[in-house]
Amino acid sequence: MAKLACIALTGALWLATTAAAAEPIAIGISLTQSPPGSVIQGTQIKQGLEIMKDMVNSKGGVLGRPLVLIYEDNQGIPEKGRAATEKLITKDKVVAVTGGHQSSVCLAEIEVAHRYGTPYVNVNCYSDDVRKKGYPEVFNPSNYNTRSATAIAETIAAMGVKSVVAFAENTDYGIGGAKNLAELIKAKSPGTEFSYVTLDRAGKDFTPAVLALRAHPPEMVVTLMIPPALYILINQLYEQGVAPSRKTWLFEGAGVVDYPDFWQNVRESAQWMISFGLYHPQMPIPKLGHDIAAEYTRRFNGEPPRMIFQATDSLLVLVDAIEQAKSTDSPAIVKALQTMKFDGARGTFQFGHEGGYGFQQWVDVPYVIYQVTEVNQPVSKTTLVKSPGGSLDVKKLQRPN
Amino acid sequence: MLALDLLVNGLVFGLFYALMAVGLAMIFGVLKVVNFAHGEFYMVGAYAYVLLALKVGLSPWVALPLAAVGGAGLGWLVERLLMRPLSVGYGSWSLWKDEYSVVVTFGLSLLLINVVDKVVGPYAFLGPPLLRTRSLSVGPVLVNGQKLIAAGISVALLVGLALFIKRSLLGRQIQAVAQNRLGASLAGIDATHTTSVVFAISGALAALSGALLAPLINPTPDVGAFPAIKSYVIVVLGGMGSVWGAMAAALLLGVLESFFAVYVSYAYRDALGLLILILVLLVRPQGLLGEKVREV
Secondary structure (H helix, E strand, C coil), rough: CCHHHHHHHHHHHHHHHHHHHHHEEEEEECCCCEEEEEEEHHHHHHHHHHHHHHHHHHCCCCEECCCHHHHHECCCCHHHHHHHHHHHHHHCCCCCCECCCCHHHHHHHHHHHHHHHHHHEEECCCCCHHCCCCCCCCCCCCCHHHHHHHHHHHHHHHHHHCCEEEECCCCCCHHHHHHHHHHHHHCCCCEEEEEEEEECCCCCHHHHHHHHHHHHCCCEEEEEEECHHHHHHHHHHHHHCCEEEEEEEECCCCCCCCCHHHHHHHHHHCCCCCCEEEECCCCCHHHHHHHHHHHHHHHHHHCCHHHHHHHHHHHHHHHHHHHHHCCCCCHHHHHHHCCCCCEEEECCCCCCCCCCCCCECCCEEEEEEEEEECCCCCCCCEEECCCCCCCCCHHHHCCCC | HHHHHHHHHEEEEHHHHHHHHHHHHHHHHHHHEEEEEEEHHHHHHHHHHHHHCCCCCCCCHCCCCCHHHHHHEEEEEEHHHHHHHHHHHHCCCCCCCHHHHHHHHHHHHHHHHHHHHHCCCCCCCCCCCCCCEEEEECCCCEEHHHHHHHHHHHHHHHHHHHHHHHCHHHHHHHHHHHHHHHHHHHHHCCCHHHHHHHHHHHHHHHHHHHHHHHHHHHHCCCCCHHHHHHHHHHHHHHHCCCCHHHHHHHHHHHHHHHHHHHCCCCCHHHHHHHHHHHHHHCCCCCCCCCCCCCCC
């Protein structure tokens, strides 16, 4: 009888161990999958996350357990993002949350993550405020407003541009970016006049704002907006002969040339536009980045957009941190994220410890500046003016004929 | 020079607003309900035009009337399948379950947005222009060619609609039903059929508005939300149910917004409409051309 009980107990223990070993590790993903938020960004991030998840699982998963992603659609609405994060943490019991790509939503979501002490990795929220909160659970392996504003201001200074007008969308990203740009232009190009106009991101007609520039166009127009409002603005700037023109440069600050619908929506209006970007096929990236690019091309055709690398890196840092911590407990993962060095798709990095915009941020996140010289030009064929680690060569920039 | 530019731009956008708002005013006129899915009629028109022209390869001049037919069909279906069941005595005295119509049309709005998002995709589609010339100089004013031709078509449609309502038998029946549904039915007018026609016209006008603007506004599935809000403001400003009032209010709002954006604040341009709405409700609740009524 005792022997039988011993066998039964051993069997039960074996079953329990097997079940535990097979129990997946769940990561929560809150992103936009339906309007009014940016579904394009949400779709690209999902593609990147799925690529990385499959790569991880094909190598045995995390801590020997399969990795699963639980998606929630936040529609780009802060309140829905907050509810989605709450649900992922409390009901789905995810060990971390990632996917955030619109600043206003990230700012709402990190409050929830902070309350529960759950690690949160920001994929694409540019607003410096996401960092300035100083929440220990929030990590930022992607771009931030000060970084892109610095890049734009340095380009303006190098080009010797003396008057700049920025059009900023009425969001944390747009208004925050415009304020950063004002400060940085003042610091890097003291003689340059700068002003900005706030536009409604749901707006469909920006002609009055553009008309106001027609009589006295500035030397450069900078846009701090995302589609579809950005597309409408680019078209209206071109139609009214404001920019790009022989007198006025157009600088797009959000990095959207690699969006799949970009050329269909702007056509000749975007020729000669200068763009800030976070990926360019000519920029040097590690082997992991090339593998991800190849996998993207195999699955979806075409050149990978920058969001793919941002998404894969965001998931990768969580996977690496769990492996390093050998635990799915939040404090252990947070500690690993704070101290580890990561080999990502875009390079090796560590999260910064200084306060302000650099808090738990990949401070030197790579960026590029390039100019579109032909209609329907893929990013790989654009003129690279600044590559990561390289110098800024504004002599390559061309004015419209 | 700038003032002239702003005036022209304001009038042009006022015409587009009018095309949207008139349909909404007509529906309110005959049924006394607000169609919260009106913006999605506009969105369906924009998508129908873009997809027929870009994917099917039809000429934009063929895609435009087909988009209108699609909008009319959608309007007719909504009336037939969703509006009629909400009323008792629909053809005559009509006892309404008003709150249901709000829920139904609001639900329809969300449904249409998400269906288009899932079936067509989240991407923006810039429609092909009716005229290849992108910008035309009219005196000192530089106008987008598509805007100019769309404004011309809008004027023709609005004048045609005004004549139709005033002169044709069906137009007079619509007026009669709008004034007194029971009285019209007692006089032998088929109020049910008239309401169907109004929904079809409303759908066609909104769809045409969307199609005409598709080469300018890069439609996405939620493109209808913004013009719909403007239309509600215009309908109240013009006088609930007044087609003429809606036309006048649309032009007025278009021009006011254009000047407000440059001389006051671009950031608060869209708040202007809501401010006007509040002022109108406080000072002249019947609107510009609406009639003051008191129900007992």
